[in-house]
Amino acid sequence: MTGFFTYATKHWGRMLELLLQHLEIVGIVLGISICFAIPIGYLLTHSKIASAFVIGLFSVLYAVPSLAMFAILLRFTGLGMKTAVIAISIYAQYILLRSVTAGFSSVESSVLEASRGMGLGKAEILFRIQFPLAAPVFLSGIRIATIASVGLAAIASTIHSGGIGDLLFEGINNLYPVKIVWGVILSSGLAFALNFGLGKAERYLTKRAHP
Amino acid sequence: MAGKIIEIRGVSKQFKNAQAYAVDHVSIDVSRGDFITIMGTSGSGKTTLLKMINRIHELTDGNIFFEGQNIHDLKVEAYRKKIGYVIQQIGLFPHMTVAENIAVVPKSLHWGKDRIAARASELLSLVHLEPAIYKDRYPSQLSGGQQQRVGLARALAADPEIMLMDEPFGAIDAITRQVLQDELLAIHRKTGKTVLFVTHDLHEAFRLGDKVIIMNEGRVQQYDTPYNILFHPANGYVAKLVASEDIIEKLKVLRADSISTPVQVTPDGRVPRVLANAPLSAVLGKFMETGAPQIYVEDAQGRIEGSILWNSLQSIASLRTEGAEYFV
Numbered sequence: 001m002t003g004f005f006t007y008a009t010k011h012w013g014r015m016l017e018l019l020l021q022h023l024e025i026v027g028i029v030l031g032i033s034i035c036f037a038i039p040i041g042y043l044l045t046h047s048k049i050a051s052a053f054v055i056g057l058f059s060v061l062y063a064v065p066s067l068a069m070f071a072i073l074l075r076f077t078g079l080g081m082k083t084a085v086i087a088i089s090i091y092a093q094y095i096l097l098r099s100v101t102a103g104f105s106s107v108e109s110s111v112l113e114a115s116r117g118m119g120l121g122k123a124e125i126l127f128r129i130q131f132p133l134a135a136p137v138f139l140s141g142i143r144i145a146t147i148a149s150v151g152l153a154a155i156a157s158t159i160h161s162g163g164i165g166d167l168l169f170e171g172i173n174n175l176y177p178v179k180i181v182w183g184v185i186l187s188s189g190l191a192f193a194l195n196f197g198l199g200k201a202e203r204y205l206t207k208r209a210h211p
Numbered sequence: 212m213a214g215k216i217i218e219i220r221g222v223s224k225q226f227k228n229a230q231a232y233a234v235d236h237v238s239i240d241v242s243r244g245d246f247i248t249i250m251g252t253s254g255s256g257k258t259t260l261l262k263m264i265n266r267i268h269e270l271t272d273g274n275i276f277f278e279g280q281n282i283h284d285l286k287v288e289a290y291r292k293k294i295g296y297v298i299q300q301i302g303l304f305p306h307m308t309v310a311e312n313i314a315v316v317p318k319s320l321h322w323g324k325d326r327i328a329a330r331a332s333e334l335l336s337l338v339h340l341e342p343a344i345y346k347d348r349y350p351s352q353l354s355g356g357q358q359q360r361v362g363l364a365r366a367l368a369a370d371p372e373i374m375l376m377d378e379p380f381g382a383i384d385a386i387t388r389q390v391l392q393d394e395l396l397a398i399h400r401k402t403g404k405t406v407l408f409v410t411h412d413l414h415e416a417f418r419l420g421d422k423v424i425i426m427n428e429g430r431v432q433q434y435d436t437p438y439n440i441l442f443h444p445a446n447g448y449v450a451k452l453v454a455s456e457d458i459i460e461k462l463k464v465l466r467a468d469s470i471s472t473p474v475q476v477t478p479d480g481r482v483p484r485v486l487a488n489a490p491l492s493a494v495l496g497k498f499m500e501t502g503a504p505q506i507y508v509e510d511a512q513g514r515i516e517g518s519i520l521w522n523s524l525q526s527i528a529s530l531r532t533e534g535a536e537y538f539v
Binding site for chain 1: 287289290291293295296300301302303304305316319349365366375
């Protein structure tokens with residue numbers, strides 16, 4: 001037990017660094033995936049066929065195990081954070097695309113017809129009507145994608161992307177339980193914290209959309 | 212200002228993957244200030260026709276002119292802002308308060324804050340919702356009837372030239388519907404807006420419309436006053452449609468002002484009065500109650516619009532619907 005705390009007092013600097021690295025990966029992944037998912041999801045609402053095709057494609061990619069995905073991408077982008085970000089973004093994209101399309105279709109067609117009929121332009125309808133109403137569904141997708149990314153980013157340590165995974169794998173490889181336990185605490189603590197914060201935001205937006 | 216506000220010229224609509232035309236070579240003129248109901252069964256093309264006017268559906272063939280301009284040449288958003296649009300499902304924005312819902316189009320037209328607030332209050336009063344109580348409520352806190360009142364106020368927000376209403380009271384209980392119908396008539400009298408009102412309910416069509424368009428299979432069967440449709444049906448379809456109406460039913464759907472004639476002499480204070488939009492059945496009741504030979508028709512402000520003589524009411528009862536020859 002003393003070893004557990006001594007490890008933290010001795011290595012807190014590195015632990016913090018790994019935690020921040022982890023957050024960095026998750027942050028970049030989400031930034032990229034959201035930027036893609038919202039416009040793509042919006043376009044997909046205009047065509048059922050395109051929507052089924054694109055989401056079908058991502059669902060196939062989503063089924064590829066993460067280690068296999070890393071291995072495939074290694075050939076093209078090499079070791080490091082870049083490969084990790086690309087792979088995790090593909091998984092996140094599937095979750096986000098589904099929630100973005102679900103969010104847009106959660107807006108009642110009568111509301112859209114009324115807004116069209118009263119002469120609002122496409123951009124006005126998007127920003128004044130569709131976004132605020134679909135936001136809670138978007139955010140629930142973002143929350144799930146975030147948690148998935150935290151988990152995947154830990155595995156991405158195997159391709160030298162850094163993050164809390166380093167701690168976990170060192171612990172496993174050197175049979176050093178203290179490192180494993182800290183790795184578990186940090187990674188799940190991060191997931192819990194993000195889940196909690198985004199859950200709050202989701203409830204807030206739900207209240208705004210459906211008071 | 213009289214004159215034609217909408218001219219529909221040889222308009223057809225064929226939906227993708229559909230054999231038949233939903234609307235089949237329809238030509239109609241709508242005069243400014245008219246209250247016109249479009250009546251038909253489902254699939255008759257009545258809603259499609261209405262939705263081509265504000266370009267929710269684009270037409271396959273023909274032309275529609277709004278104030279003399281081909282609507283195809285108008286910028287669609289700017290054009291739609293001149294049209295109030297009310298639908299059965301209402302489609303209020305659930306994330307906005309009542310006042311915010313009403314403010315959507317004025318905001319989009321960059322009206323000032325004070326003007327928007329004043330307009331919202333004015334319209335809420337017009338649809339009989341106390342502004343102080345209702346303006347900050349959300350749609351989910353309103354009953355169906357109240358929601359449609361807001362829908363109506365929202366459609367009137369930017370003072371449109373014309374109102375398109377697609378079965379607006381279709382999902383509302385019978386008692387509230389009648390109240391809303393009366394209020395809509397009062398609003399129409401007050402604002403003078405041109406109204407095109409789609410309904411599948413014959414009684415509603417006759418009760419509200421100065422003129423009624425009867426549609427079937429995408430074609431206009433008759434475009435006429437309720438009186439003429441009831442007593443001079445243009446063809447077999449219309450004759451069958453109104454045949455089930457016995458004299459009492461006919462009196463129920465015709466409005467007092469449909470048979471009233473202008474009063475020539477100074478109005479006599481002792482003559483009983485009915486409202487212009489009261490059904491003729493109520494006029495009959497009044498005759499029987501009072502035994503008077505004549506009844507005045509007045510508007511909501513108590514101004515006398517005309518009078519009905521007992522003889523003219525009685526002559527309706529003896530009228531036989533033409534078109535009996537259609538039934539073999």
